[in-house]
Structures are given as C-alpha cells and as structure tokens.
Amino acid sequence: MNINDKLATLKYNKDKESHLSVNNDICINCKEKYCTFICPANVYEWNTNKCELTIRYENCLECGACKIACSKKNINWKYPNAEHGVKFKNG
Amino acid sequence: MNTNKVDVIVVGAGPSGVSAAITIAKSGKKVLIVDRSDAAGEKNMFGGAIYAKQTAEIFPEFWNSAPIERAITEQRIYMLTDADSTLLSYRYASKGSYKAFSVFRSKWDKWCIEQAVKAGAYYAPKTIVRELILENGHVTGIKTDLEDFHADIIILADGVNSLLASSIGLKKELKDSDVTVNVKEVLQLPKERLQDRFNIDDEDGVAAKIMGGPLKNMFAMGFLYTNKDTISIGVGVSLDELKKNCIKPYELLEEMKEHPSIAPLIKDAKIIEYSSHMLPEGSFDNIAKVYDNRVMVAGDAAGFVDNMHFEGTNLAMLSGKLAGETAVFAIDRGDFSASTLSMYYKKLEKSIIIKDLKTHNNTIATLKNNIETITSLYPELACEFFETLTAADEIPKKDKYKKFLLKVIKSGCIRKTIPLGVFAMEKCLKR
Numbered sequence: 474m475n476i477n478d479k480l481a482t483l484k485y486n487k488d489k490e491s492h493l494s495v496n497n498d499i500c501i502n503c504k505e506k507y508c509t510f511i512c513p514a515n516v517y518e519w520n521t522n523k524c525e526l527t528i529r530y531e532n533c534l535e536c537g538a539c540k541i542a543c544s545k546k547n548i549n550w551k552y553p554n555a556e557h558g559v560k561f562k563n564g
Numbered sequence: 565m566n567t568n569k570v571d572v573i574v575v576g577a578g579p580s581g582v583s584a585a586i587t588i589a590k591s592g593k594k595v596l597i598v599d600r601s602d603a604a605g606e607k608n609m610f611g612g613a614i615y616a617k618q619t620a621e622i623f624p625e626f627w628n629s630a631p632i633e634r635a636i637t638e639q640r641i642y643m644l645t646d647a648d649s650t651l652l653s654y655r656y657a658s659k660g661s662y663k664a665f666s667v668f669r670s671k672w673d674k675w676c677i678e679q680a681v682k683a684g685a686y687y688a689p690k691t692i693v694r695e696l697i698l699e700n701g702h703v704t705g706i707k708t709d710l711e712d713f714h715a716d717i718i719i720l721a722d723g724v725n726s727l728l729a730s731s732i733g734l735k736k737e738l739k740d741s742d743v744t745v746n747v748k749e750v751l752q753l754p755k756e757r758l759q760d761r762f763n764i765d766d767e768d769g770v771a772a773k774i775m776g777g778p779l780k781n782m783f784a785m786g787f788l789y790t791n792k793d794t795i796s797i798g799v800g801v802s803l804d805e806l807k808k809n810c811i812k813p814y815e816l817l818e819e820m821k822e823h824p825s826i827a828p829l830i831k832d833a834k835i836i837e838y839s840s841h842m843l844p845e846g847s848f849d850n851i852a853k854v855y856d857n858r859v860m861v862a863g864d865a866a867g868f869v870d871n872m873h874f875e876g877t878n879l880a881m882l883s884g885k886l887a888g889e890t891a892v893f894a895i896d897r898g899d900f901s902a903s904t905l906s907m908y909y910k911k912l913e914k915s916i917i918i919k920d921l922k923t924h925n926n927t928i929a930t931l932k933n934n935i936e937t938i939t940s941l942y943p944e945l946a947c948e949f950f951e952t953l954t955a956a957d958e959i960p961k962k963d964k965y966k967k968f969l970l971k972v973i974k975s976g977c978i979r980k981t982i983p984l985g986v987f988a989m990e991k992c993l994k995r
Contacts, residue, residue, distance in 0.1 A: 476814050479749070479838035511806045513747045513813045513840035534840040535607060537725040538745045541738050542803055551727070552600055555690040555709060560602065563750045563794075563837045564609040564669035 476515045480532050488557035491530035492550075493539070499547045500526045507542040534559050570594040570686065572891045573706055573715040575693050575728060577604040579877045580863025580884035581721030582676045583622045587888025589684035593895055596713060597680060598691040598706065605673025609748060609841040610877065611787045611796065613771055614672065616662035618878040622885060623679060627662060631671040633791035634769025636664040638762075642786070642825060643943035644777025649825035650946035658768065666769050666789045666796070668750075696728055696859075703732060703859045716900050717891045718859045721884060724842050726852070726865035734861055735852040740804035742850055744783075744871070747813045747840045748798030751833035755793040761829065762790055773874070774826065776943035778819035781936050782809060783928070786820050787874075788829065795833055797821065800843065800871075802932075813840070843876065844869045845928050848921040854912065855905040860887040870920050872927055879917050886911040923991050930987055937980045945977060 493516070500506070501524055508517040514532045517539065519525075535558055540550035552558070572588050574581045577599035588595040601607040613636050619626060627635070641652040656663070681687050688708075697705035697712060705714035720729050724743065729735035753761070762770045774786030784801035799817045806813060820826055844850065846869035854861045862868070863880035870879065890908040894900050912918045931938065952968045972978070 474818065474835065476812075479814060479835065482835055482837050483839075505807075507807050510810055510812050511745065511803065513745060515812070515814075536745065536840045536842045538743070538803055538842050540725075541740060541743060542807060551694075552692055555600060555692050556602055558607070560606045561609055561670050561837065561839050563671075563796075564605055564607075564673075564839060 480514060483534075484560045484562065485531060486557050486560070487531040488553045491528060492553040492558070493528050493530045493533060494549045495526055495528070495547050497525055499545050503545055503547070505544050507544060508539045508548065511542045512539050568711060569714045570596045571715060571895050572596070572717045572719060573598065573713055574719045574721055575706065576721035576723055576863070576865070577601075577677050577680075577687070577689075578608060578673065578721060578723060578863060578880065579676070580865070580868075580880035580887075581719070582673070582680050583881040583884030584719045584721060584862060584888040584891070585680045585685040585884075586622060586683050587885050588891055589680060591892040592684075593892060594686070595684075596686040596688060596715070597677070598688045598693060598708065598713075599677075600690070600692045602690055603670070603674055604677040604687075604689065605670040608669040608673055609746070609839040610669055611748070611771075611789055611798065611874065612669070612877070613664040613666045613789055615664050615875070615878040618882060622881050623676070627665065630667075630675050632665040632667050633794075634666045634764075635662050635767055636666060636771045636789075637764065637768040638770045640770060640772035640788075642772060642774040643946050644774065644779070644823055644825060645943050645947050646777060647824055648947040648951075649777070649823075650943065650950060651825075664771065666771070666791050668791070693722070693728060696732060698732070702857045716858065716895060717905075719884075719887050719891065720859065720861045720865050721863050721880075721887075722865050724844050724864040726861070729852050729861045729865050732856070732859070734854070734856060734859070735865070736850075738844070740807055741802065742845055743803050744800040744843045744845055745803055745806060745813050745840065746798055746800040746843055747817050747838070748796055749817070749835050750791075750837040750839075751795045751797060751830050752793060752836050753795060753830075753833040757832075758790060758793060758795065764790065774820060776939045777823045777825075778816065780940040780943075782939070783932050783935055784816065784939075786817075786826075794836065795830055797826075797830060802845065803842075814838075843871070846870050846876075846921055846924060847928060848918070848925040851921060855890075855902060855908050857902045857905075858900045860890065860905055860908050862887045868917055868921070870924060872924055873920075875920075882915055883912065883917055886915065927991070930984070934980065934984055937977070937984070941975055941977055941980070945972060945975065
C-alpha cells in the first residue's frame with residue numbers, strides 16, 4: 474500500500490496557510506534533503522524543475538520529525554491553527 | 565483582579581496533563597487545562613496499551629467505565645530472520661489482576677478529560693498556546709490565539725516537541741538520536757476471526773514486539789496490539805537510523821507487514837487509519853530541567869519514556885500526579901519559587917521515573933552498538949536451533965548439534981553476548 478492510500482484514511486481540516494515553511498535558498502544547497510524521506514506523511518518533495526521544495530502541509534501528521542531531521546535547521550515548524558490539521562479517529 | 569486568573573494552568577490534555585489537573589482539582593484549587601485539539605486525544609497516537617496498576621492510581625477501577633479495547637493476556641516477541649521466525653509468548657490469566665489494556669487514544673484521552681472536568685478542572689479545547697507570558701523572567705501566564713490566561717503555576721505537559729519548555733530554556737533542542745519516529749496502522753477484522761487468529765477469548769488481547777527481519781541491523785522495533793475488532797500494527801525507528809539508511813518509515817512498516825510470519829496475522833484486514841507520532845528515547849541525560857520558578861514540565865515534554873520496556877503513558881501519568889501534588893503544596897504555602905517546586909524533582913527521584921531513567925541512561929547507546937547481534941544474529945541462531953531440533957533427515961543427531969554449536973561459536977555470539985550480560989548485570993547490581 475502506498476503512502477497516499479494510507480493518508481486517504483485520515484480526516485484533515487486544511488488550514489488556509491501552511492504551518493510549515495523553509496528558506497528555499499538554503500534547501501537549494503542542501504545535499505541530504507532528509508525531509509524528503511524521513512517524513513511519515515511524505516509532506517516534502519524536491520521539485521527539480523522549479524528547484525523548489527514542495528511542502529504538502531495539508532498532509533502533515535504534526536509529529537515534528539522534520540524539524541529535528543533537517544541538517545540545516547531550516548524548517549520553521551509550528552502547530553496548525555486551532556481546529557485545523559489532522560484528526561485521528563482512533564490514534 | 566484579573567478574571568482570567570487561576571491557581572494552575574496545565575498545557576496539554578494528554579496523560580500527564582490530565583493527571584496533574586485531576587490531582588489539583590481534587591484538592592479544591594482552580595485549575596485550567598488547555599489543549600490544542602478539538603477534542604482531547606485527536607492529535608495523539610501510541611501503540612498501544614495502558615498499564616493497569618499505575619493508571620488505576622489516577623482512575624480507580626477505570627476498566628469498569630473507561631473505553632478499553634481488550635485486556636492484554638499475552639505478550640509475544642517475534643524474532644524474525646529474512647524468511648523465518650521464532651516466536652516467544654508469555655500468556656497469563658488476567659481475571660482479577662489486569663496488567664494492561666489496549667486502548668485508542670482519541671477515545672481514552674476523551675474519557676480522561678471528562679473525569680478531570682468532573683473533578684472540577686476547567687477545560688479549554690481548541691486552544692493553542694503560542695507563547696508563555698513572562699514577568700521579570702518568570703512565567704506568569706499563557707498567550708493563546710483568543711486571550712491571555714494567568715496563573716501562579718504553569719505545568720507544561722505539551723508533548724514530545726514541547727515548544728514551550730524549549731522557549732524558556734528548560735529543554736534542549738532534540739537531536740536525531742533522541743527520538744524515534746513511529747508509524748502505525750489500524751486494521752479492521754471481524755471480531756470472531758480476530759479472536760480465532762490470535763487464539764484469544766472475548767475480552768482478552770495480545771501485545772507483540774517484532775524485531776529483526778526487515779528491521780534488522782537498525783534501532784527499530786515493530787509492535788502489534790489486538791483491539792476489539794481491529795489490529796494496531798506499527799514500527800518505531802530511531803530518526804538517526806532513518807537518515808543513515810535513507811528509509812521512509814511507512815515503507816519499513818510495509819516490509820514488516822509482508823514478512824511471511826507477520827502477513828497471515830493481518831491478512832484480509834482492512835486499513836481504517838494510518839497515523840504517526842514521535843517519541844523521546846528516554847535517558848536520564850536527555851530529560852528537561854523539569855522545574856523553575858512558577859513552572860514544571862511533565863510527561864513526554866520532560867522526556868519521561870522508558871523505550872526499553874514500552875513505558876510512557878504510565879510515567880506521564882505518574883509525573884503529572886507528582887507535579888500536581890507539588891503545585892497544591894506550593895499554593896497552600898503561597899510560594900511558587902523554584903526552591904519550593906524542587907519538591908517535584910525530589911518526588912520524581914523517589915519514584916520509578918528517575919530511578920529507571922538512570923538505569924537506562926546509556927542502555928540505548930549500548931543497544932545501538934550491538935544492534936546487529938541483537939536484531940540479526942540472535943533471531944538467526946534461534947531459528948537455526950529450532951531447525952536443528954526439528955529437521956528429520958539422514959544426518960546423525962550428533963553431527964547436527966555439533967554443526968549448530970560450531971556455528972554458535974564461529975558467529976562470535978558468546979563473545980558478543982558477554983559484554984551485554986556484564987552491562988546488564990552492572991546496571992542491576994550497582995547501587
């Protein structure tokens with residue numbers, strides 16, 4: 474089962490603005506790009522054409538791993554606004 | 565007089581926060597517990613099971629009314645090789661003396677906060693604390709998106725990331741090696757089929773740890789819990805291992821689910837939820853500074869997790885209770901200084917929390933250093949032993965056992981195990 478099928482089981486209330494942000498200039502020079510594989514919700518993807526980090530913040534499970542994993546400490550991580558983000562029915 | 569003033573504010577309605585709030589409310593003090601989710605538990609996830617004895621200290625005989633799934637009556641350890649496995653199982657009668665219960669956090673946490681409210685706590689859901697209010701360098705309140713609240717004491721029970729404890733310098737920034745990333749799926753299966761498959765009765769349940777196989781040679785552990793008509797299955801893996809091995813956590817879980825010894829357990833079960841959560845890798849050196857003037861830190865926020873023994877919610881509840889008791893003492897005394905609140909740390913030291921964290925201080929480092937022995941060699945030898953014992957063929961038994969023993973010796977198993985044994989003995993015997 475791929476990650477999109479897994480994420481499709483979840484209930485989200487998408488916020489208008491992203492609660493995750495980066496300075497893309499720093500990402501351009503980042504060799505490791507750990508965020509693109511350690512994230513349990515596959516939120517981060519490197520767009521080679523645009524030379525830009527795509528952040529699908531609406532899929533975020535709010536675990537906080539990316540903030541720690543980023544070798545450049547470049548992820549500005551906060552909780553989504555109240556009543557937004559993921560909701561676990563079971564958990 | 566500030567109308568938004570209470571005796572104590574607790575940030576976070578997880579196990580530690582709720583325990584603190586209940587303890588304080590029961591003593592008649594005014595306590596406000598704020599939580600960022602719409603309903604407590606909706607942002608939380610764990611394996612998982614709660615431990616009966618310590619939970620009952622906060623919620624006596626909770627099993628009569630709380631939303632529990634199953635009483636855990638069997639603990640399994642699956643030792644996997646690439647294709648085979650050796651299963652260890654400990655089964656016990658639970659009637660009258662429960663050890664643990666599988667629960668879902670969104671249901672369990674909701675029930676717990678209801679008990680806190682019944683005890684007299686004020687509960688503010690949908691409330692995110694973006695920052696703490698400081699006066700003369702001391703925490704005196706919280707800033708939320710809507711309004712400010714003030715209190716004599718603030719208890720930070722805001723989970724593993726605890727941005728608030730970090731913001732006032734009580735918590736060091738977490739490193740890759742300090743945390744595990746946990747991913748889990750809840751898989752649905754008709755109750756009868758589930759019970760037949762796991763060989764359990766109506767109310768009984770299985771908890772399993774899974775090591776080796778797809779998880780070999782890395783600090784990663786699989787887990788499985790049976791619920792009423794669902795199975796919770798997941799993997800916890802150290803963040804530094806994910807980075808080192810370029811692994812996606814959900815792909816690791818998929819590999820584990822496909823192992824020939826695991827796949828039949830979850831066959832035909834339909835996924836109803838995927839989730840993830842980060843856990844601190846409990847060690848004494850990594851715990852936060854847990855008190856200062858007018859503030860205390862409890863639960864995951866403080867780093868109170870015993871990964872070795874899958875303990876976390878119990879330590880969270882206990883630390884919340886101890887922080888709550890300290891807050892009540894300080895309010896009665898009218899003194900909220902760090903020196904009064906140091907009582908919290910003294911209580912922690914007397915409890916299993918600090919004792920166990922000290923015992924495990926460098927355990928994880930030692931496990932990581934010996935990870936191939938533990939997750940690869942031991943499962944292989946265990947399977948090889950059973951293979952030797954059970955294979956009926958033309959080879960004389962003496963030759964078979966000789967071959968097995970030579971393999972054990974050549975594998976370096978004994979040489980590799982002695983330091984682990986000595987390490988464990990030193991931990992237990994040292995005073």
